[in-house]
Amino acid sequence: MSARSPGPDATRESEARAAGPRRLAIVTGASAGIGAVYAERLARDAYDLVLVARRRDRLEELAERLGRTHDRRVDVLAADLGSAEGVRAVEARIAAEPALELMVNNAGFGTTGLFAELDRDAEEEEVRLNVLALLRLTHAAVSVFKARGHGSVINVSSLAGFQPAPFNATYAATKAFVNSFTQAVSEELRGSGVRLQLLCPGFTRTEFQEVAGVSTERIPAFAWMTPEAVVEASLDALRKGELLVIPGGGNKLMGAVIRALPASLARRASAALLRRTLGGD
Numbered sequence: 001m002s003a004r005s006p007g008p009d010a011t012r013e014s015e016a017r018a019a020g021p022r023r024l025a026i027v028t029g030a031s032a033g034i035g036a037v038y039a040e041r042l043a044r045d046a047y048d049l050v051l052v053a054r055r056r057d058r059l060e061e062l063a064e065r066l067g068r069t070h071d072r073r074v075d076v077l078a079a080d081l082g083s084a085e086g087v088r089a090v091e092a093r094i095a096a097e098p099a100l101e102l103m104v105n106n107a108g109f110g111t112t113g114l115f116a117e118l119d120r121d122a123e124e125e126e127v128r129l130n131v132l133a134l135l136r137l138t139h140a141a142v143s144v145f146k147a148r149g150h151g152s153v154i155n156v157s158s159l160a161g162f163q164p165a166p167f168n169a170t171y172a173a174t175k176a177f178v179n180s181f182t183q184a185v186s187e188e189l190r191g192s193g194v195r196l197q198l199l200c201p202g203f204t205r206t207e208f209q210e211v212a213g214v215s216t217e218r219i220p221a222f223a224w225m226t227p228e229a230v231v232e233a234s235l236d237a238l239r240k241g242e243l244l245v246i247p248g249g250g251n252k253l254m255g256a257v258i259r260a261l262p263a264s265l266a267r268r269a270s271a272a273l274l275r276r277t278l279g280g281d
C-alpha cells in the first residue's frame, strides 16, 4: 500500500467536502472555451454541476471526465438558449435544484461586419442568447437565491460592453445591456445575501473568434488571455465578493481608458481597432 500526500487540488476538494453539504453550479456554454474551464474549475472546487449548451456530445464527454476525476455529480442539459423552449428547460432546472449555489451565464456569441450587411436572423439570435436568455436565467436564479438568503450569479459580459463598437454593433450592445443590467440588479440585492458578478474579459483564446468569423492574425499576442486565467480571476473575485471583474492588467487599463474617453473618441478608436483587426486597412 502506498501512502502519498494529497496534492493541493485533492486537499482543496476534501476540505470543501468536509466543510458542509453538497453545492451545485449550473454553467451555460460549457461545451467550449470559458464555460468548459468554469466547469473544470468548479468540479475541482467540489461543486456538482449541470452543464448546458447545444452540443450534447461535447457536454457528455466533459461530464464523464469531470464526474470520474472529481467524484462529482455532473449532469448534461442539452438546450438551445436562443429558443424559448431551451431557456424554459434551464429555468425549470434552476427551480428543481435545492443545492444550487452558483449560476454562470456564460453562453454567448458575436457577429462581426457591417450591420446593414449582416444576416438579420443571426442578429436577432445574438440578442436572444446574449440578452434574453441571460435576463431570464438571472431572474430564475436570483428569485430562488433571494428566498434562501444565499447564492451567486456570474454574468459573462465583455470589454466590448463599455462602448459602442462599429463592426461589432449588436454584440457590443448586448454586452452593454449585460453591464448595466447586472450592476443594477446587484444593487437591488444589496444585503440579501445574493451576489452578482459582472465579468468583462478582453480577447480570450477560445472558439469565439472563429464563430464570429474574425481572423486573429492581426491581434497582438500580448492582448490575449487564456480562458484558464479569465476563470481564475472570476472565481478569485467571487470569493472576495467583487461585482465588476476585468481580468488581466492590460484589460483593466483598456477598460479604464475606454471609460475615460469622450464617447465620440471611444467610438472612433473602437472602429479603427476593429477595422485593423478585420484587415480592412
Ligand SMILES: NC(=O)c1ccc[n+]([C@@H]2O[C@H](COP(=O)([O-])OP(=O)(O)OC[C@H]3O[C@@H](n4cnc5c(N)ncnc54)[C@H](OP(=O)(O)O)[C@@H]3O)[C@@H](O)[C@H]2O)c1
Pocket: 028, 029, 030, 031, 032, 033, 034, 035, 052, 053, 054, 055, 056, 079, 080, 081, 082, 083, 106, 107, 108, 109, 110, 129, 156, 157, 158, 159, 200, 201, 202, 203, 204, 205, 206, 207, 208, 209, 211
Ligand atoms: N473569447 C473572447 O475573446 C471573449 C471576450 C469577451 C467576452 N467573451 C464572452 O465569453 C463568453 C463565452 O465565450 P467563449 O469565448 O468561451 O466562446 P466559445 O468558445 O465560442 O464558447 C461559447 C459557448 O456558448 C455556447 N452557445 C453558443 N450558442 C448557444 C446557444 N444558442 N445555446 C446554448 N449555448 C450556446 C457554445 O456551445 P454550443 O455551440 O455547443 O451550443 C459554447 O459552449 C461569451 O458570452 C462571450 O461573449 C469572450
